[in-house]
Amino acid sequence: MMSLSNRIPGIGPARGKMVFFRREVLPWVGYLLPALLIYTVFMAYPLLSSVKMSFYASQGAAGTTFVGFDNYIRLFTQGEQATRYWGALGNTFYFFFIHMIVQNILGLVFALILSSPFQRGAGIYRTIIFIPATLAVLVTGYLWKLILNPQWGAVNLILTRMGLEGWALAWLGEPKVALTVISLVSSWQWVGMPTMIFLAGLQTIPEELFEAARIDGASGGQVLRHVKLPLILPIMGIVAVLTFVNNFNAFDVVFSMANVNGAPMYSTDLLGTLFYRVGIAGQHPVGIPDRGLGAAIATVTFFLLIAGVRLMQRLTRSKEV
Amino acid sequence: MKKSKIFVLVLVALLAAPALFAGGKAESDGTVVLTMGSWRTDDVTQINALLDAFSRSHPGIKIQFQPTNPPDYNATLRLQLESGTGPDLMYARSYATGVQLFEDGYFADLSGLSSLESSYSVGSRSPWSTADGTPFAVPFVAVSHGVYYNQDIFADLGLAVPATWKEFLDVCNTIKNAGIIPVANGLADEWDIAEVVFMSLAPNYIGGREGRLEYESGRRPWNDDAVVAAFSAMADLKPYLPEGFQAISYNDSNALFATGQAAMFFDGSWSIGTYEGVDFDWSVFAVPPPAGKPGHVCFHADAGMAMNRATAHPEEAKLFLDWLGSQEGANILANTLPTGFFPMSNKAVKISDPHANAFLALNQGRGTDVRWAWPRLFGGEPSGYELMMYGSIKVITGASTPRQAADAMAEGLGKWYKPGM
Numbered sequence: 120m121m122s123l124s125n126r127i128p129g130i131g132p133a134r135g136k137m138v139f140f141r142r143e144v145l146p147w148v149g150y151l152l153p154a155l156l157i158y159t160v161f162m163a164y165p166l167l168s169s170v171k172m173s174f175y176a177s178q179g180a181a182g183t184t185f186v187g188f189d190n191y192i193r194l195f196t197q198g199e200q201a202t203r204y205w206g207a208l209g210n211t212f213y214f215f216f217i218h219m220i221v222q223n224i225l226g227l228v229f230a231l232i233l234s235s236p237f238q239r240g241a242g243i244y245r246t247i248i249f250i251p252a253t254l255a256v257l258v259t260g261y262l263w264k265l266i267l268n269p270q271w272g273a274v275n276l277i278l279t280r281m282g283l284e285g286w287a288l289a290w291l292g293e294p295k296v297a298l299t300v301i302s303l304v305s306s307w308q309w310v311g312m313p314t315m316i317f318l319a320g321l322q323t324i325p326e327e328l329f330e331a332a333r334i335d336g337a338s339g340g341q342v343l344r345h346v347k348l349p350l351i352l353p354i355m356g357i358v359a360v361l362t363f364v365n366n367f368n369a370f371d372v373v374f375s376m377a378n379v380n381g382a383p384m385y386s387t388d389l390l391g392t393l394f395y396r397v398g399i400a401g402q403h404p405v406g407i408p409d410r411g412l413g414a415a416i417a418t419v420t421f422f423l424l425i426a427g428v429r430l431m432q433r434l435t436r437s438k439e440v
Numbered sequence: 441m442k443k444s445k446i447f448v449l450v451l452v453a454l455l456a457a458p459a460l461f462a463g464g465k466a467e468s469d470g471t472v473v474l475t476m477g478s479w480r481t482d483d484v485t486q487i488n489a490l491l492d493a494f495s496r497s498h499p500g501i502k503i504q505f506q507p508t509n510p511p512d513y514n515a516t517l518r519l520q521l522e523s524g525t526g527p528d529l530m531y532a533r534s535y536a537t538g539v540q541l542f543e544d545g546y547f548a549d550l551s552g553l554s555s556l557e558s559s560y561s562v563g564s565r566s567p568w569s570t571a572d573g574t575p576f577a578v579p580f581v582a583v584s585h586g587v588y589y590n591q592d593i594f595a596d597l598g599l600a601v602p603a604t605w606k607e608f609l610d611v612c613n614t615i616k617n618a619g620i621i622p623v624a625n626g627l628a629d630e631w632d633i634a635e636v637v638f639m640s641l642a643p644n645y646i647g648g649r650e651g652r653l654e655y656e657s658g659r660r661p662w663n664d665d666a667v668v669a670a671f672s673a674m675a676d677l678k679p680y681l682p683e684g685f686q687a688i689s690y691n692d693s694n695a696l697f698a699t700g701q702a703a704m705f706f707d708g709s710w711s712i713g714t715y716e717g718v719d720f721d722w723s724v725f726a727v728p729p730p731a732g733k734p735g736h737v738c739f740h741a742d743a744g745m746a747m748n749r750a751t752a753h754p755e756e757a758k759l760f761l762d763w764l765g766s767q768e769g770a771n772i773l774a775n776t777l778p779t780g781f782f783p784m785s786n787k788a789v790k791i792s793d794p795h796a797n798a799f800l801a802l803n804q805g806r807g808t809d810v811r812w813a814w815p816r817l818f819g820g821e822p823s824g825y826e827l828m829m830y831g832s833i834k835v836i837t838g839a840s841t842p843r844q845a846a847d848a849m850a851e852g853l854g855k856w857y858k859p860g861m
Binding site: 198199264268270287290292379382384402405408 | 515830
C-alpha cells in the first residue's frame with residue numbers, strides 16, 4: 120500500500136487509508152473494474168472451468184465423475200483417438216507453417232513496396248490487399264470452393280483451356296494437396312493483416328536514418344538489411360505471435376472448404392475441427408460429444424499456445440541498442 | 441426522475457418477458473403450450489400444419505415447433521436437456537443416439553402408451569427401444585433410398601431401368617459414351633457415399649435384414665465374400681462418377697442431376713422436393729441386385745418423437761404421442777409431412793405425391809432394412825459407420841482393394857464389437 124501511494128502523486132502517506140480508498144484511488148480502480156470483471160467472467164472463468172472439465176467424464180443427467188488424467192491418456196495414446204489427435208496436431212503445424220512462409224513473407228514484401236516513396240497509387244493497392252480480410256471466412260471459403268470445383272470451377276477451366284488438363288486436379292479432394300490449398304486460400308485472405316502491421320512499423324522508422332544511410336553510401340539492399348529489418352524485428356514478433364494464435368485456433372476455413380471431418384481422409388483435420396467434433400458436435404452420425412475429452416484438447420492447445428508465444432517472443436526480441 | 445423510472449420498469453418487463461413466455465407454461469386462458477425440438481428447419485410450414493390439426497381436435501393444447509440447425513441438433517438438445525430447458529416433445533434419433541439420451545434420463549419411458557403397440561410393428565418400434573425393449577419414442581418418419589434417374593436421357597438413349605447390377609453398369613457405360621455423367625455422386629462430403637450409396641447397395645449383397653442379423657450375431661465374419669462383393673460394387677462405380685469426384689460435394693451432385701448433366705444419382709427420398717420444377721421427367725429405381733439375388737431397399741427409420749422426462753405436462757404430451765398413432769393422426773401425418781418422409785404406423789394412408797409413391801413402390805416385392813451401420817455398429821472406435829465410409833472412399837479412389845476394405849472392417853470391428861452385445 121505504501122509503495123503504491125508513494126508512486127501515485129497526491130497520495131501522501133500521512134493522509135491514511137480512508138483517503139486512499141475514498142478519493143484518489145477509488146476512481147482509478149473503478150476504471151479497471153469493468154474490464155477486470157468482464158475478463159474474469161467471460162475469459163478467465165470459462166478457461167479455468169474448461170481445464171477443470173478436462174479431468175471429468177460426462178455422465179449425462181447423473182452429473183460428472185472425476186477421472187484424473189484419463190482424458191489426456193486417451194487423447195495421447197489410445198487407438199483411433201490418438202491417431203486423430205497427432206494427425207490434427209501435425210496438420211495444424213503445417214497450416215501455421217504455410218501461413219508463416221506465404222502470408223507473412225508476402226505481407227512483408229507488400230509492405231516494403233507500399234512504403235517505398237516512389238510507389239504510385241499505394242492507397243488503392245493497400246485497399247485491394249486488405250479487402251479479403253474484411254470478408255467472412257465462410258464467404259471466401261465458399262467462393263474458393265466454387266472456384267476450385269472440378270466440374271465448373273474457374274481454376275480447372277483456365278488450366279484446361281491452356282492445355283494443361285493434367286494439372287486440373289480435384290484440388291480439395293486429393294489428400295496430398297487439400298491442406299496446402301486451404302492454407303493458401305487462408306493466407307490469401309489474411310495477407311492484408313501483416314501487410315498493414317509491417318507498413319505501420321516501416322512508417323515509424325525516422326527518415327533521418329535513411330538519410331544517414333544514404334550519405335554513408337548504403338545500397339537499397341543494405342538499407343533493407345541493416346536499417347529496415349532490424350527496426351521492425353519486434354513487429355515481426357507480433358506478427359508471428361498473431362499468426363500462431365490465429366492459426367492454432369483455425370476452424371472456419373476448413374469447415375467451409377472441406378468438412379468437419381477434415382475431408383479427404385482427415386488430411387485437413389486441424390485441432391479446431393477435431394475439438395469441434397469431439398467436444399461440441401460429436402462424430403456424425405451418432406453426435407454424442409465427449410466434453411471431457413474435448414476440454415482436454417482445448418487445454419493442451421492452450422498450453423501449446425502459451426509455450427509457442429513465449430518462444431516466438433524470445434526469438435524476435437529486439438536486441439538492446 | 442419519472443422518465444428513468446419508466447425506463448427501468450420497461451427494461452425489467454422486457455428482461456422478464458422471455459421467462460414468462462417460455463415453453464411448458466399454461467397461458468391465461470388455460471391453454472397448455474408445449475414446445476417441440478427438431479432438426480428439420482426446412483419443415484416449419486409442414487410441421488406447423490400438423491400441429492395446428494392436432495390443436496383443432498384438442499383445443500386445450502398448443503404445440504410450438506422450435507427446430508435447430510440440423511448439424512447442431514444433437515449437441516444443442518443435449519445442452520438444453522442438461523440445463524433443464526429442454527423442449528417438452530422432441531425428434532429422437534434412432535438407435536444409439538436416442539438410446540443414450542434415454543439412458544441418461546432425458547427421454548421419458550413410453551411403456552404403456554396405448555397406440556404404440558396397436559399402430560406400429562415391432563420392426564418399426566425397435567429403432568427407438570432399448571435392448572430390453574423399453575420404448576422411448578414413437579416412430580415418426582422413415583426415409584427411403586434409391587437411384588434417381590433422368591427419364592428423358594433414358595428415353596433418348598433407349599435405356600430401360602436396369603434389373604441387375606451388370607445391367608446397371610451397362611447402362612452407365614452407354615450414358616458415359618453419350619457424353620453424359622452417368623452417376624452424380626462424389627466423395628467430398630463423405631457421409632453420402634456411405635449412407636446413400638454403400639448402405640443402399642450392400643443389402644443386395646449381404647442378404648438384407650436377415651443377412652445383417654447374421655453378421656451382428658457373429659455367425660458371419662465381417663470380411664466374408666458378400667462384404668467384399670459389396671465393396672467391389674463400390675469400385676465398379678468409379679469410372680462413372682463425375683470428373684474430379686473426389687471434390688464433388690453432395691450439393692454439387694444435386695446440382696449435376698438437377699441440371700441434367702448427370703443421368704443418375706444415388707440419394708434418398710428426402711431430396712424429392714429438391715427436384716420439383718426441373719425441366720425433365722425423373723423417377724427412381726431400387727439399386728439393382730447382382731443377377732439371381734433378391735432385391736433389397738434401404739428404408740430407414742429416421743425420426744421418432746420422444747417426450748421430455750422432466751416436462752411439466754406429461755399428460756398433454758402423451759395425448760399428442762397417442763394421437764400420432766391414431767387413424768386421424770396417420771392421415772394428417774401422411775398429408776402434412778414433407779414429401780419423401782413417410783409415416784411409420786401400420787394404419788393405411790394415401791400419399792398424393794407421385795414421386796413419393798414411386799419411392800414407396802420400391803418396397804413392393806423387396807426386402808427392407810435400415811442402414812446397415814445404425815442398429816449395432818456405432819458403439820466403439822472405429823465405428824462400423826466409419827469403416828464402411830472410409831472403406832468405400834478408399835476402394836473408389838483406388839487406395840484399397842475391396843478385399844482390403846473388407847479386412848479393415850473385420851479388423852476394426854474386431855477391436856470392440858461383441859456379438860452378444
